[in-house]
Amino acid sequence: MRHDHLLTAKQLSRADIETVLDRAAAFDDNPAAAGERYADELLALCFFEPSTRTKMSFETAAKRLGGDVVDMGSVESSSVKKGESLADTVRVVEGYADGIVLRHPKQGAAKMASEHVDVPVVNAGDGAGHHPSQTLLDLYTIREHAGLDDISIGIMGDLKYGRTVHSLAHALTNFDVRQHFVSPESLQLPRSVRYDLHEAGAQVQEHESLDAVLPNLDVLYVTRIQRERFPDEDEYEAVAGEYSITPETLDAAKDDLAVMHPLPRVDEIAAAVDETENATYFEQAHNGVPVRMALLDLLLDDD
Amino acid sequence: MTDTELRVSKIQNGTVIDHVSAGEALHVLSLLGIDGTEGTPMSLGMNVPSDRLGRKDVVKVEGRELSDSEAEVLSLIAPEATINIIRDYDVVDKRRVERPEEVGGVLVCPNRECITNAGEPVEPTFAVLEDGLRCEYCGELIREDITAHLRN
Ligand SMILES: [Zn+2]
Numbered sequence: 001m002r003h004d005h006l007l008t009a010k011q012l013s014r015a016d017i018e019t020v021l022d023r024a025a026a027f028d029d030n031p032a033a034a035g036e037r038y039a040d041e042l043l044a045l046c047f048f049e050p051s052t053r054t055k056m057s058f059e060t061a062a063k064r065l066g067g068d069v070v071d072m073g074s075v076e077s078s079s080v081k082k083g084e085s086l087a088d089t090v091r092v093v094e095g096y097a098d099g100i101v102l103r104h105p106k107q108g109a110a111k112m113a114s115e116h117v118d119v120p121v122v123n124a125g126d127g128a129g130h131h132p133s134q135t136l137l138d139l140y141t142i143r144e145h146a147g148l149d150d151i152s153i154g155i156m157g158d159l160k161y162g163r164t165v166h167s168l169a170h171a172l173t174n175f176d177v178r179q180h181f182v183s184p185e186s187l188q189l190p191r192s193v194r195y196d197l198h199e200a201g202a203q204v205q206e207h208e209s210l211d212a213v214l215p216n217l218d219v220l221y222v223t224r225i226q227r228e229r230f231p232d233e234d235e236y237e238a239v240a241g242e243y244s245i246t247p248e249t250l251d252a253a254k255d256d257l258a259v260m261h262p263l264p265r266v267d268e269i270a271a272a273v274d275e276t277e278n279a280t281y282f283e284q285a286h287n288g289v290p291v292r293m294a295l296l297d298l299l300l301d302d303d
Numbered sequence: 304m305t306d307t308e309l310r311v312s313k314i315q316n317g318t319v320i321d322h323v324s325a326g327e328a329l330h331v332l333s334l335l336g337i338d339g340t341e342g343t344p345m346s347l348g349m350n351v352p353s354d355r356l357g358r359k360d361v362v363k364v365e366g367r368e369l370s371d372s373e374a375e376v377l378s379l380i381a382p383e384a385t386i387n388i389i390r391d392y393d394v395v396d397k398r399r400v401e402r403p404e405e406v407g408g409v410l411v412c413p414n415r416e417c418i419t420n421a422g423e424p425v426e427p428t429f430a431v432l433e434d435g436l437r438c439e440y441c442g443e444l445i446r447e448d449i450t451a452h453l454r455n
Contacts, residue, residue, distance in 0.1 A: 108440025
């Protein structure tokens with residue numbers, strides 16, 4: 001993989017993705033092989049928004065490779081609170097660490113940060129923009145369960161603001177995947193993502209209901225619909241109920257359907273689904289570690 | 304007003320933008336940040352007969368030379384335009400606008416959540432697509448009315 005930074009899923013070719021997933025699989029099979037590959041290297045964690053899960057996953061990955069992390073801490077306790085620009089922050093942090101993992105509320109923040117530093121920047125979420133390391137672990141999980149060619153995937157929930165959805169949709173255009181987007185009309189894919197999918201010649205269909213498409217799916221990727229997207233509680237309750245999964249919902253699905261979710265979930269997947277063979281989301285979360293190990297290994301490799 | 308009459312009102316130092324697509328002259332002025340209140344002498348010809356375009360607009364602005372980034376955005380509003388830089392009544396530079404691959408500097412990203420609107424030291428930059436512009440930072444598309452997104 002010849003990239004200085006990981007900013008969007010769009011920059012990843014099929015070969016890039018396969019390189020990361022293959023290396024992740026090797027680490028997964030034999031964690032000891034990771035050894036001290038990343039010894040003496042320090043990864044800076046700059047999270048301008050809270051995200052315990054993603055942060056811990058990167059931290060675990062760095063440590064499993066024999067490296068360590070330095071953590072900016074919460075925004076409340078940092079110089080950002082005093083009005084320091086992101087550009088200045090990353091220029092300072094660059095002096096401390098060998099790579100920067102950045103989560104920021106503004107779209108394009110990671111790209112801008114990458115223009116100010118010489119160390120690799122990994123975008124760990126930029127507002128409603130991209131979240132490419134999540135995408136890589138999603139792809140890893142999909143590959144394990146269904147393969148990445150000649151499959152049908154349903155992507156359901158908040159498609160408008162969900163950055164994991166945007167990144168995943170881009171990345172899937174590298175493969176022979178039929179993408180079915182299921183959402184209420186008000187939360188359909190944004191224009192810019194549609195544009196890219198169209199440009200990439202992706203096989204895309206949009207639906208307002210899961211019913212018709214569910215029996216054909218190999219993977220169902222569920223995302224959370226947030227309360228604040230709706231003007232009032234009643235409307236939210238009605239919509240959220242329609243786009244949630246119970247064991248009964250899955251009666252109509254293929255037996256080996258993999259149900260995925262980027263987590264955290266609230267009630268869009270009923271707890272009873274956890275007991276089914278279809279539940280894949282905890283495994284998906286665990287895959288974050290080998291995949292981020294592979295990613296760091298490739299990005300931070302000096303050769 | 305005819306083309307001949309327009310030619311009469313010569314300017315001493317400044318820019319003549321010729322072969323502007325008919326009806327686009329006011330957009331060109333807003334690109335230049337001119338609304339008349341700043342007292343810049345200028346003249347405007349709209350829907351003037353033209354051999355090349357059938358009808359065209361012409362904009363003449365005294366005391367103002369177009370920057371490169373303004374010329375790039377001009378190419379999006381008026382792809383046939385020619386820019387004449389005038390110094391001491393002489394045309395010292397005459398060029399056609401060229402459609403760039405990227406424009407920056409004079410446009411603002413319409414996405415309020417974009418990092419280019421967050422007070423950071425970054426110049427909004429847009430890729431020029433066949434049918435619009437796209438923010439290089441957040442991916443937002445500008446499909447219609449480019450001039451609505453000019454920096455004030
Ligand atoms: Zn933007």
